[in-house]
Amino acid sequence: MQETKLDPWGSSRIEDYDKLYSAFGISHFNPLLKRIPSPMRYMRRNIIFGHRDYEGVLDAILGQKKFAVMSGFMPSGEVHLGHKMVMEEIIWHQERGGSAHFAVADMEAHSVRGVSWKDCKKIGDDYILSLIALGFKPSGRIYFQSKDSDVKDLAFELGSEVNFSEMSAIYGLTNEAHVSHMLSAVVQSADILAPQLEKFGGPKPVVIPVGADQDPHIRLTRDIASRARKLTVNSREDHIRIDVKTKDDIDAMKDIERKFKKNKTGLHELHLDIYGAKYEEVAEVADKAEIKIGGYAFTPPSSLYHRFMSGLTGGKMSSSVPESYIALTEPPNDAAAKVRKAKTGGRATAAEQRNLGGVPEECVVYELMLFHLIEDDDKIEDIYKECKGGKRTCDSCKGYAANLVFQFLKKHQDDRENAKRRLKEYGIKYE
Ligand code: TRP
Ligand code: SF4
Numbered sequence: 001m002q003e004t005k006l007d008p009w010g011s012s013r014i015e016d017y018d019k020l021y022s023a024f025g026i027s028h029f030n031p032l033l034k035r036i037p038s039p040m041r042y043m044r045r046n047i048i049f050g051h052r053d054y055e056g057v058l059d060a061i062l063g064q065k066k067f068a069v070m071s072g073f074m075p076s077g078e079v080h081l082g083h084k085m086v087m088e089e090i091i092w093h094q095e096r097g098g099s100a101h102f103a104v105a106d107m108e109a110h111s112v113r114g115v116s117w118k119d120c121k122k123i124g125d126d127y128i129l130s131l132i133a134l135g136f137k138p139s140g141r142i143y144f145q146s147k148d149s150d151v152k153d154l155a156f157e158l159g160s161e162v163n164f165s166e167m168s169a170i171y172g173l174t175n176e177a178h179v180s181h182m183l184s185a186v187v188q189s190a191d192i193l194a195p196q197l198e199k200f201g202g203p204k205p206v207v208i209p210v211g212a213d214q215d216p217h218i219r220l221t222r223d224i225a226s227r228a229r230k231l232t233v234n235s236r237e238d239h240i241r242i243d244v245k246t247k248d249d250i251d252a253m254k255d256i257e258r259k260f261k262k263n264k265t266g267l268h269e270l271h272l273d274i275y276g277a278k279y280e281e282v283a284e285v286a287d288k289a290e291i292k293i294g295g296y297a298f299t300p301p302s303s304l305y306h307r308f309m310s311g312l313t314g315g316k317m318s319s320s321v322p323e324s325y326i327a328l329t330e331p332p333n334d335a336a337a338k339v340r341k342a343k344t345g346g347r348a349t350a351a352e353q354r355n356l357g358g359v360p361e362e363c364v365v366y367e368l369m370l371f372h373l374i375e376d377d378d379k380i381e382d383i384y385k386e387c388k389g390g391k392r393t394c395d396s397c398k399g400y401a402a403n404l405v406f407q408f409l410k411k412h413q414d415d416r417e418n419a420k421r422r423l424k425e426y427g428i429k430y431e
Contacts, residue, residue, distance in 0.1 A: 008045075008360075008370070008380060008381045008384035008385075009044075009045045009046040009047075009370070017049055017050070017212065017307055020050060020212055020215070020305070021050065024215060024219070025052075026050040026051070026052060026212075026215065026305060027050060027051055027052065027054075028049070028050060029043070029046075029048050029049055029050055029051050029054070029304070029305075030046065030049075032051070032054060032055070032058060035058060035062070036058065036061075037061070037062070037096075040088065040089070040092045041088075041371075041375060042085065042088070042089065042306055042371075044377060045370060045371075045377075045380075047085075047306050047307055047370075047371060048089075048209075048304050048305065048306045049305060049306070049307055050212070050304075050305040051302065051303060051304050051305065052218060052222070052302055052303045053205075053300065053301075053302040053303075054207060054302050054303075054304060056205040056299070056302055057093075057098075057205045057206075057207040057302050059205075060098075060204070060205050061093075061096050061097065061098075064097060065204075066099070066201055066204045067093075067097070067098045067099075067204050067205045067206065067207070068098050068099045068100070068101060068195040068196075068200070068201075068204060068205075068206040068207075069089070069090050069093035069094060069098045069099075069100050069101070069206070069207050069208075069209065070090075070100075070101040070102075070103070070191065070192060070194075070195050070206055070207075070208055070301075071086050071089070071090055071101075071102065071103070071208055071209050071210060072102055072103030072104060072105050072145075072188075072191055073086070073103075073104065073105060073127055074105045074106075074108050074109040074112070074113065074115075075104055075105070075106055075109050075115060075119070075120045075121075075122075075123035075124040075126075075127060076109050076113050076115050076123065076319070077123070077319035078126075078319070078327040078328075078329060078330070079123075079126050079127050079130045079327065079328045079329060080317075080319075080325045080326060080327045080328060081309065081325065081326050081328070081371070081372055082211070082308060082309070082317065082325070083127060083130065083328070084130065084134065084328060084372070085209075085306055085371070086209050086210065086211075087130060087131045087134050087136070088134060089209035089304060089306070090102060090131070090136065090140075090209060091131075091134055091135045091136050091137075093207060093209075094136065094137055094139075094140055095135075098207075099139070099140070099141075099195065099200065099201060100136065100137070100139070100140035100141070101140065101141045101143075101191075101194070101195050101200075102128075102131055102136065102140065102141070102142045102143075103143060103144075103145055103148075103151075103191045104120070104124035104127060104128070104142075104143070104144045104145065105145055105184075105187075105188065105191070106120035106121070106124055106144050106145050106146050107145040107146050107180075107183070107184050107187050108145070108184040108187065108188065109123075110146075110180075111178065111180035111181050111183065111184045112181055112184060117146070120144070120146075121144070124144055125428075126329065128142055128423075128426075128428060129416045129419045129420060130328050130329075130412070130416060132416075132419035132422065132423075132426065133412055133415035133416045133418070133419045134412075134415075138422075138425040138426050140426075141200070142426055142427075142428060145187055145191065148194075150194055150197060150199060151187060151190045151191055151194050152187070152190070154190040154193060154194055154197065155183070155186045155187040155189070155190035156186075157228075158186050158189050158190055158193070158224050158228065159183075159186045161223075161224045161227045161228055162186065162220070162224060164182070166220075167182050167185060170185075170216050170219075170220055171185060171216065185217070185220070188217050188221070189217070189220060189221040189224050192206070192208055192217075192218075192221045192301050193206075193221065193224070193225060193296070193298055193301065196296065196297075196298050196299065197296070198291065202287075202291065202297070203287050203291075203296070203297045203298060203299050204299060205299055205302055206299070206301045206302065207301070207302045207303065207304060208301055208302070208303045208304070209303070209304040209306070210303060210304070210305065210306075211305065211306060211308055212305040212306075212307070214303075215303070215305065218301065218303045221300075221301055222300040222301060225298035225299070225300045225301065226298075226300060228295070228296055228298055229290065229295065229296075229297065229298065230244060230245065230249050230252070230290045230293060230294075230295035230297075231243070231244055231249070231252060231253075231286045231289060231290045231295070231297075233279070233282055233283045233286045235279050236273075238275065239273045239274055239275045239276075240273070240274045240277055240279055240282045241271055241272070241273050241274075242256065242271060242272045242274070242282065242286055243270060243271045244270055244271070245270075246270075247269070247270070249293055250269075250270075251293065252289040252290065252292065252293045253267060253271075253272045253289075254267070255289050255292070256272060256274075256282075256285055256286060256289050257272060257274075259285050260274050260277055260282075260285075263275055263276050263277050264276065309364070309367050309368070309371050310364050310367060311324030311325065311364070312324050312325065312326070312338050312339070312341075312342040312343065312364050312368075313341075313342070313343060314343040314364065323338055323341070326338060326339075326405065326409075328409070328412055328413075328416075329413070329416075330409070332405070332406040332407075332409040332410045332413070333406065335405050335406065335409055336402035336403065336405055336406045337402075339365065339368065339398055339401050339402040339405050340398050340399065340402050342364045342365050342368070342398065343363075343364050344358070344363045344364070344365050344366075344394040344397070344398065345358050345359035345360055345361065345362040345363030345366065345387075346358050346359075346363070346393075346394035350393065353390055353393060353394070354390040355390060356390065357387060357388045357389050357390040358387040358388065358390070358392065358394065359387075360383075360384050360387045360388065363387070365394070365397060365398055365401045366383070366384070366387065368401055368405070369383060369401055369404070372408070373401060373404040373405065373408065374404070383397075
């Protein structure tokens with residue numbers, strides 16, 4: 001018999017993500033798992049597969065230091081299970097002490113997808129209800145890009161750090177690309193960096209949970225964050241070195257030098273060397289000094305990447321094929337019916353199924369349970385083993401999953417109704 005690797009968290013499509021590690025420098029998430037206190041379902045199950053710089057956020061969680069979580073969506077199409085993943089990741093970090101920020105990317109939807117402002121508001125409100133229903137707390141910040149002057153002002157500033165050819169290389173823009181399309185890209189960078197504004201508690205690690213398709217935005221924003229720095233701190237062999245870009249900012253260096261009076265220091269035209277000090281200590285002082293001279297002292301944002309569920313009909317989920325996804329707002333009965341029709345990893349006949357077992361790695365129903373419907377790891381492992389061992393029939397398995405989807409949606413939709421009454425706590429007007 002052919003040897004197959006048994007892994008309830010695996011998927012036949014996971015290889016698609018492998019190249020992201022080598023090609024773009026995304027790190028594997030798995031090695032961090034054991035350091036994470038009560039990791040969430042997507043972490044435990046390898047659904048969050050990669051990250052950039054998540055260590056900084058993890059250190060903040062463990063050391064109870066300040067950090068933030070931020071993400072957002074373009075309001076286009078119905079709110080569905082894919083959105084739920086990001087929402088749950090935001091909420092998980094909020095529960096661990098992070099300040100939480102959620103953007104409705106209406107400027108992006110309007111400029112890139114041509115969604116009218118009226119629809120942006122309507123769809124955005126719908127997303128917000130699900131976010132709150134899933135457990136987002138009122139201490140967090142929810143906003144529409146077009147209504148947020150902090151974000152818009154910051155976007156204008158950040159725009160000085162990127163030029164047209166860079167934008168077009170990253171986003172594949174042609175000469176015909178509209179200016180507002182480009183603008184919406186810097187607005188997204190502003191979304192990501194705004195949690196580090198003084199107003200929101202200053203520089204700190206910020207994690208952006210997103211689908212892997214959003215990585216170009218993250219990379220660009222990390223570059224912008226570094227470029228916007230007035231002071232840069234680097235560890236050298238036997239000292240710490242701080243550089244400034246212009247002589248105008250040398251006063252900040254003098255400030256820092258004074259704080260390290262006890263240490264041996266050397267102030268040069270555009271840099272300062274400090275001996276016998278810890279990196280973290282110098283970095284913190286440098287952040288304060290940078291803010292004093294009007295800088296932002298951004299920490300490059302971190303990110304988490306999750307893989308996507310397949311469409312219920314096989315292939316990709318697509319908003320233009322309603323049978324391929326489950327909307328959080330659709331009638332629970334309709335959703336259950338979609339599950340009963342979904343593509344499974346079952347065999348052609350019942351006898352084959354009994355003898356060979358099913359293929360959960362290629363089963364959308366299994367994926368649905370793994371991603372969304374079953375919280376208990378032992379339970380999902382049992383299902384996996386039963387399927388592999390030919391002890392489940394797809395018909396009853398689909399019925400089981402359909403019922404779970406029904407229950408989940410019913411509760412979620414009740415919670416959305418409750419959320420409607422609580423919008424004021426979040427500072428939101430709902431029409
Ligand atoms: N570009 C994202 C999308 O296509 C939406 C978005 C806007 C976003 N600002 C963000 C995502 C900030 C993460 C962080 O849906
Ligand atoms: Fe999928 Fe369940 Fe059939 Fe296994 S038994 S292939 S998990 S539907």
